[in-house]
Amino acid sequence: MTKARTNASASPAVGRNMVINGAMNVAQRATSVTGLGATLSKYHTVDRFPISVSTSGRLTMTQTADGPNGISANCTKFDCTTADTSIAAGEYFLFRQPFEGQNLQRIGKGVAGAQQITISFYVKANAAFTFGCELEDKDNNRNITILFDTTTDWVRKVITIPADVDDGSSPFDDDNAESLRLNIWLHAGSTYTSGTLGTSWYNRVDANRAVGIDSFFSSTDNNFFITGVQMEVGPVATEFEQEDISTTLQKCQRYFETGKAGATGNHPTADTGFFGGVVHYKVDKRAAATLAQSGQSYRELENDTIYLGSVGQQYALNVVNGFAHDAIHDGANCKYIFTYTADAEL
């Protein structure tokens, strides 16, 4: 008599990691951007992980082929290129991921029965630093920060966040708007460090958000690496959930995609009129996307202009599953191509 083999995995569930692109494998925009540090919040390299930064220091952000064996071959690397040792009060530098509320309902936050959350990630740096891992509830202005240390080797950090019932009637909104941020604090001025670190859920006070962290910008020797980011329900950090690249890319494309588009016209006379086409997105977007174009190549176009989000300027089309483009031809055998980006990030 034979017996079916028992599945030895203690955590077989697929989709338990709420973080998208935690292995840092997808970078649709670029793989390296230099000179970052002026005030902005923006997506630069790896998808779904923008930075918020305001400092006189500068850094280079790259998707780097390095990672803990068996977890990921890629990571995000920050390299300090200009130090900032005179930290102004309002300075900050955070690496973060924002989440839609409708993807967080499993947590049950803000009501009876709320669940614990466990965050895990792999980090290393050029030296020993103390940085902060924060959850920021955007719907209810509640935060919690836990400090972690770095070494020069890849080490997995595990942080279990207590359940937050709050007032019992403050759940995450069940919609496509931003409800939560996972923030990694790497630099902060006194605006964010002059209070008492909020190590349990509290109503947001900026002064309590990053107390006790070191500064990534203390020296141009500094670098910081992170990958294998996971956030899951419960008190246990399960093994980092591996995901095929096509699945991760599709998840990222809900928020951002790039591609090529174009149109061709063949008009027997050189009169002017509109011609164009429609782009159907690879993945429906979270919301109507901000459109940009680059790399235009064309012939016989009036005004040398390609219009996005319109057809003949009479039928505006920019919706969650695509957009229209057109141009005014100025002769026979007119055509154009361009590269588009569609941004529906949080």
Added chain:
Amino acid sequence: MENNMNITSAQYQAEVEGVDVPIAFAIIATIDGQELSVPLDPANRHYAEIQRQVEAGTLTIAAAD
């Protein structure tokens, strides 16, 4: 440190040819040095930031040509 963006220009884009009443359908904005077509969707972060800056009195959206 919200979604702070450097918005240096913003102008409505409207349907003007072949329609009786022009209807704005996008804002052409220069954000962080890049020209973007921003849909009039409150869930779009660029549109939300434009609205925030307009309400704060730091940005004016020009009328369509």
